[in-house]
Amino acid sequence: MANKLTNAPNLSEVAKRNEPLTELYILVGANAWAFYRKNAKDKATNGQGLDWQTFLDSVDGQNPDRYDSLPIVLGQHQINQLEGVKIAPKGYQIATLVYTEPNPLTQSQIATLCVNLAQNSDIQRLAIVNNIGERLEDLTDYLARIRQGDSVAEVVAENSQAQSSLDMADIIKGASPNDRAKYFIDWCEHTAEPRYQLAYNALNNRIYRYNGKAWESMNDTEILRLITAFFRHYDAKYSLEKVKGVRDCLTLDLPLMGIAKPNLLAFNNGILDKNSLELMPFDPDYWLIGFNPCDYCQDCLPTPNFDKWLTFISYGKDERRQAFLAALYMILFNRTEWQLTLELIGEAGGGKSVFIEVAKLLSGNGNHEGITLKELDNPVSRSKVLDKTFLYSSDEGRYIGDSSTFKKLSSGEPLDFNPKYKDPFSQSVNAIFAICSNSLPIYKNDGGGMDRRRVIFPFDKAVPEQDRDYQLVSKLKGELSGIIQKIISAFPTPDIALKALFIQKNSAEVLALKRDNDHLLDFVQEFDLLPMPSREGLIMGSLLHVPDLSTDLVFNRLYWIYLLYCHHHGIEAKYQLKPKHLERELIQAFKSSGFDIRFSIRTLAQGKRHTNATLKDKNATKQKLQND
Structure with missing residues (x-):
């Protein structure tokens, strides 16, 4: 426990009132201020929160001065550092933890809070109630046991057992879908056999569970059956609508999965850092989604x-x-x-x-x-x-x-x-x-x-x-x-x-x-390339005025030679390139075939578009393409 504690909100004001015989309410939850105030950020509205007044109506409705009650407030900031917060003033002996939302504390945090009160207050009787005053748990015995020297671990263990014995059926029945989802998550992490740590992957819209070595994706049927097991565990009635309602809320309430580092590889006996070759223990925070079902041996093994x-x-x-x-x-x-x-x-x-x-x-x-x-x-x-x-x-x-x-x-x-x-x-x-x-x-x-x-x-x-x-x-x-x-x-x-x-x-x-597979790479083998386009190079040509492919006229244009090549090799029209596309693809085809000179085109005399390509051997090409 820290040597110097920070006072919880309202502690000084409660101490000044010096009413140790009254019951001390301790509001607990991330929304505790919104519960207590009409405006969560406005101190002037302290005690004016509708939820706070409704709670007081339920537990102390006959007291005309009930709205003057001053509670201790433990918001998320205080919950995150329970060991360092002074929660109750000296002299007060009766306290009630008021959960302003379902399950704001884990079992470990409840134990930490009990240790804090046992060591730093005079509280003798301690209970937990929900936001309408229904009792959830009596922690009086835990305070006494801690003061007698029992370990925190023992408190956590017995607290978990006590929680499981509560009659949750009515609570689940009256809860909203998102509250049921929170109860379900708590059940998965602390009660279910085996325990389940769940997370939501927003990239693929899937829920994952940690199996002790890696995160594995759950299909929709697995998730629905697990939620059904949660209802059955507490003998709570359920319907398909209720089960699906919990499932839908999980995408909002579960923690988001992080991104796995590509340098980590999971094996049956640990996680290998592929950069350092260090074998590390398993950790869910690595966010690995699979592992190899064999051991990694750091000795050099034969293969x-x-x-x-x-x-x-x-x-x-x-x-x-x-x-x-x-x-x-x-x-x-x-x-x-x-x-x-x-x-x-x-x-x-x-x-x-x-x-x-x-x-x-x-x-x-x-x-x-x-x-x-x-x-x-x-x-x-x-x-x-x-x-x-x-x-x-x-x-x-x-x-x-x-x-x-x-x-x-x-x-x-x-x-x-x-x-x-x-x-x-x-x-x-x-x-x-x-x-x-x-x-x-x-x-x-x-x-x-x-x-x-x-x-x-x-x-x-x-x-x-x-x-x-x-x-x-x-x-x-x-x-x-x-x-x-x-x-x-x-x-x-x-x-x-x-x-x-x-x-x-x-x-x-x-x-x-x-x-063998790309006809252009084969086609360009018929040509040589000049340093630059000239009148000696073939004219590019187009689909206009294409001659009979069996005549010598076809060899006057490069594109017509290409059409002859496609005809000879049975390349269907839908796979043949149009002139514009052929021009672009020939640049890469000549390059891929090892030509040092780049295929190019230039407009010369009479507006003719000459290339720098020439046939290596016109007669050989004619013999190959026009004579079967």
């Missing part, structure tokens, strides 16, 4: 299954191996500032899905979400990616479409969300995104914005049937500690990992895959 898998998908190439480790490093440390996305493209059974499973382990349970490209492009369906650090599309079909959403995601720009039962809003998503597909996504009218963000891993080898290990993911879970240590030791600094990803990004195997 034979991970090593075998990594060797297979690396195809004997050291740079490819380092790039895979760097991709996992990016996910492990949530390096969203690199503004890169991962694309695992190729044959089924080649290791793509195992990569996703390892990435999910590194991000932590509850921190990852599967989503298709189509869902991600929809403001309603993409609401499920909020608060995730790793997103993946595990079985994406052929995608040809816009890239604006994916560019915003990787660059940290806000995305628009329109979740059900909530107003639309914008929010950035700090997550790494990985796409698994048999074919490379084609981004239309992209202008290179997405291309510079893509780190592509071609998969062209499948694990032979006889060598497949269907327990591999389970085995990798047991090696997670060693996998993390292996990833970290591979890259003493983040820059080394980033460099490995850029080497993979510009590798020959990636360019070859792009050519």
